[in-house]
Amino acid sequence: MAPDADVVPSGGLEWRQLLTVPVALALVAVLSLAVGLLLKSGGATITVLLVWALVVEPALSATGDWLAGIDIGPWMPFLALSDFQGQSGGVSFPGGPYLACVYVAAVTAALLAVAIKVQGRREP
Numbered sequence: 001m002a003p004d005a006d007v008v009p010s011g012g013l014e015w016r017q018l019l020t021v022p023v024a025l026a027l028v029a030v031l032s033l034a035v036g037l038l039l040k041s042g043g044a045t046i047t048v049l050l051v052w053a054l055v056v057e058p059a060l061s062a063t064g065d066w067l068a069g070i071d072i073g074p075w076m077p078f079l080a081l082s083d084f085q086g087q088s089g090g091v092s093f094p095g096g097p098y099l100a101c102v103y104v105a106a107v108t109a110a111l112l113a114v115a116i117k118v119q120g121r122r123e124p
Contacts, residue, residue: 013086016097020085023101027081031108037115040122053078061091077104 009015036045061073073079073091080100082090093100 016086020101024081024085027101027104027108028078030112031077031104034108034112034115037112037119074100075103077107080104 009018032045032049035049036042039045039048057073057076057078060067061076061079065071071091074083074093079091080093081104083093084097084101084104086097093103095103
């Protein structure tokens, strides 16, 4: 008896949605590590990341054009990762989904470099 559902990815978007998850999760893990190094509190780190991803970014994306005069939604890291993963309903990054991943990786690397520098000054 064969299953009714087609569980094998057949198109490019389906493969992209499947294969970009580990990359996005790795970037979020390193971003979380950097925020954790800066805040030095596990609870504060989780709270800041959840509030940023679920409240601040959607709010800034919705009011960005009105508030800042430019569309800042695509430049938010978690929204850019959504575009990289091919999720519908999000904003599209100006350079395309793969450049969105490169952008988030650059933001993550910069934040991690700052966090390591701050950590080095805190505890010599």
